[in-house]
Amino acid sequence: MSDRLHDPLRDRFTAIADLRDDSDWLDVRRRARRAARRRSLLAAAAAVAVVLLLAAPALGLHRVVVSFFDSEPAPQRVQLDFARQELGAPKGMAPGAIPDQTRKVVVPTANGGRTFVWVAPTRSGGFCVRWEDPVGGCRTRAVGGQIGAGWMGRSEDLTFVYGAVLSDDAARLELRYEDGTATDVPLTWVSPPIDAGFYFLEIPPAHLEDGARASELVLYDEAGGVLATERAPVLDPLTEEDPTTGVPRIVRYDERRLLHSITTENGRTIELYEAPSRRAGTCAWLESRGTLYRAFFGCAVGSGSTPTIGAGLAGGSAPVLLTGMVSDDVARLELRFQDGDRIEVPAIEGFVVAELPRQHWAPGHRLELIVAFDASGTELGRKPWDPTTRGVYPCAKQDEVDLGLGVTTCP
Amino acid sequence: MESHAARIEQVYRERYVGFRNALAAVTGDRDSARDAIQEGFARALRSARGFRGDGPIEAWVWKICLRSALELRGRGSRHASLDDVEAGLVEPLADPMLADALRQLPARRRLIVFLRYFADLSYAEIAAACDVSEGTVAATLTQARASLAEQLQEVKG
Numbered sequence: 001m002s003d004r005l006h007d008p009l010r011d012r013f014t015a016i017a018d019l020r021d022d023s024d025w026l027d028v029r030r031r032a033r034r035a036a037r038r039r040s041l042l043a044a045a046a047a048v049a050v051v052l053l054l055a056a057p058a059l060g061l062h063r064v065v066v067s068f069f070d071s072e073p074a075p076q077r078v079q080l081d082f083a084r085q086e087l088g089a090p091k092g093m094a095p096g097a098i099p100d101q102t103r104k105v106v107v108p109t110a111n112g113g114r115t116f117v118w119v120a121p122t123r124s125g126g127f128c129v130r131w132e133d134p135v136g137g138c139r140t141r142a143v144g145g146q147i148g149a150g151w152m153g154r155s156e157d158l159t160f161v162y163g164a165v166l167s168d169d170a171a172r173l174e175l176r177y178e179d180g181t182a183t184d185v186p187l188t189w190v191s192p193p194i195d196a197g198f199y200f201l202e203i204p205p206a207h208l209e210d211g212a213r214a215s216e217l218v219l220y221d222e223a224g225g226v227l228a229t230e231r232a233p234v235l236d237p238l239t240e241e242d243p244t245t246g247v248p249r250i251v252r253y254d255e256r257r258l259l260h261s262i263t264t265e266n267g268r269t270i271e272l273y274e275a276p277s278r279r280a281g282t283c284a285w286l287e288s289r290g291t292l293y294r295a296f297f298g299c300a301v302g303s304g305s306t307p308t309i310g311a312g313l314a315g316g317s318a319p320v321l322l323t324g325m326v327s328d329d330v331a332r333l334e335l336r337f338q339d340g341d342r343i344e345v346p347a348i349e350g351f352v353v354a355e356l357p358r359q360h361w362a363p364g365h366r367l368e369l370i371v372a373f374d375a376s377g378t379e380l381g382r383k384p385w386d387p388t389t390r391g392v393y394p395c396a397k398q399d400e401v402d403l404g405l406g407v408t409t410c411p
Numbered sequence: 412m413e414s415h416a417a418r419i420e421q422v423y424r425e426r427y428v429g430f431r432n433a434l435a436a437v438t439g440d441r442d443s444a445r446d447a448i449q450e451g452f453a454r455a456l457r458s459a460r461g462f463r464g465d466g467p468i469e470a471w472v473w474k475i476c477l478r479s480a481l482e483l484r485g486r487g488s489r490h491a492s493l494d495d496v497e498a499g500l501v502e503p504l505a506d507p508m509l510a511d512a513l514r515q516l517p518a519r520r521r522l523i524v525f526l527r528y529f530a531d532l533s534y535a536e537i538a539a540a541c542d543v544s545e546g547t548v549a550a551t552l553t554q555a556r557a558s559l560a561e562q563l564q565e566v567k568g
Contacts, residue, residue: 031453
């Protein structure tokens with residue numbers, strides 16, 4: 001069927017169409033690269049948080065050695081960043097950075113360039129870092145991996161690798177490629193209390209192609225013995241989000257079923273969907289206005305893989321939701337509050353979603369216990385919930401707690 | 412075989428102006444439409460390997476661009492909300508009669524009209540972009556044209 005032969009409507013649209021071409025394909029490519037890097041930063045930060053082995057302080061002559069305390073002190077804004085990181089950490093998770101000892105360490109890159117990293121020692125003997133291209137994280141000195149690499153980019157397009165090795169025996173770091181070639185990665189050893197070898201490498205364009213990509217890092221000792229290897233990450237394409245839905249591709253989205261829908265106190269409709277996984281089991285997620293909501297997404301391989309109460313609070317802003325999975329035998333959850341109030345939440349095919357009413361946001365009225373029951377009313381399990389955890393329940397600006405250095409949170 | 416990334420670039424180079432004009436009808440101005448197009452194509456490029464090829468790539472990219480546009484407007488996304496996408500001429504004074512006539516159409520029908528006449532998508536591409544059948548697209552456009560013709564006649568009369 002065609003409407004092209006004679007269509008006065010087309011003439012009218014053509015007459016008012018803006019025919020200016022302000023397209024910019026290079027900008028599209030830049031945005032695509034930037035986003036890929038942003039996404040990798042989270043993974044990189046997690047990788048850097050890996051716990052590693054304490055190294056002895058001896059320094060070999062084969063290394064470029066930088067004296068930590070002779071390095072340039074960090075300006076106040078950088079110190080504040082590290083300090084805020086401490087203040088903003090969840091209870092018991094603060095890395096213990098010593099912000100006012102932060103130094104700037106210049107690190108040569110393999111292609112003759114230079115970058116730098118802000119390094120702050122921690123009270124436990126580890127260190128926190130923030131690279132020039134702001135990726136960062138903290139490491140403690142305990143048993144674990146030795147190379148501690150962070151990778152930027154994705155499996156098909158890894159563009160940078162960086163990190164710090166802690167093994168005192170480390171003499172040389174090598175990046176191997178799929179085509180059998182390899183590149184030496186310069187190590188810049190920073191003296192105690194940091195005592196680690198930093199590295200940063202931009203992967204050459206020739207090694208961004210199929211069959212020649214980065215495959216692994218290998219750490220050698222002085223005698224050429226292999227101390228450690230670390231494989232380049234391979235992204236599972238099924239874990240990537242479908243850009244049209246925001247939901248990971250592992251879901252057979254066309255087969256989704258609406259399990260439950262709620263309308264929150266602020267008028268938002270939140271829907272709970274379920275669909276088969278492309279691997280095994282089923283996945284569930286929340287949608288609002290047609291897209292994944294608050295990144296709530298989970299898959300269960302089968303019965304027995306889900307804890308009795310795998311649900312918890314998702315808050316920080318309104319609405320505060322109780323959401324998650326429960327075991328197949330759970331028929332309902334009972335939410336018990338500090339003020340004695342109780343709310344029942346039905347389990348729908350192994351999932352729950354409910355809003356915590358505003359009257360249960362204030363201290364003294366908050367959730368403190370979740371109890372699971374089966375269809376006969378038999379109690380199946382309990383899950384305590386700490387009502388004093390900060391940042392879960394929204395609050396008015398004037399009620400925020402000032403943690404110092406400009407960091408505030410709801411009590 | 413031509414890669415998906417190359418096809419996305421081809422769609423961009425051939426369809427940019429049409430996509431921008433159609434999306435501007437959704438966002439309300441061309442600058443934000445341009446931003447959504449740039450972001451949408453960037454997302455499509457990043458996800459090129461995930462394009463399953465079970466429909467026209469133009470429709471797939473359009474969906475992504477529409478989602479970008481709705482996000483930029485602080486709203487949600489495409490499918491469930493297609494009936495909520497309030498598209499309209501960016502400059503209604505350029506053709507007030509047409510603008511008025513378009514406003515009389517239901518939201519989804521109006522969007523299909525913009526996809527046809529601004530983005531120049533085929534019936535098959537519109538069908539895939541809006542998750543409806545080609546027959547529905549044909550019927551919708553026929554109804555839209557009739558409705559618009561009637562409206563415009565009334566205005567003229």
